[in-house]
Amino acid sequence: MSSGLHDRIARVIKRIPRGRVATYGQVAGLAGSPRAARQVVWVLNARSEKDRLPWHRVINSQGKIGLRPGDGYELQRALLVDEGLVFENDRVDLSRFQWRPRNSIV
C-alpha cells in the first residue's frame, strides 16, 4: 500500500521522536525514495504548518541546521536544544542524536 511520495515523507517526519533528529536523505530513504532529499525540503515548506510536522527535527547529513541565521536557524536550534540536543560548533553529533527507527515500514 502506498500513497504519493509527499504523503509518505510527511508520515515519516511525524514519526521522528522528541530529542532525536533525522537527515533529509534519511527521511527520503524511509519514505522509499533515497535520492529525494530535496523533496523533503519541499514537503517541509509546503506542509509543516498544515500537517503540524516536527519540522525542526530534520537537519542535514553533516548534523547541521539548513536554515540560515535570520531565517529560522535560531528558532530551530532553540527548539532542538529544548529537546535536549547538544550543539558543538553549530552541529550535533549524529552518532548520538540521529533517530534510528526499529521498523521502517511506511
Place this chain on the structure above:
DNA sequence: AACCTGACTTCGG
C-alpha cells in the same frame, strides 16, 4: 517543453 529553484548529498581536491 525548457528552465529555474531549493532547509540536499556525495565525491574529489
Place this chain on the structure above:
DNA sequence: TCCGAAGCCAGGT
C-alpha cells in the same frame, strides 16, 4: 576539514 561541482527530484513559471 572545508569548498565546489555535479547529481538528484518534483513543483513552479
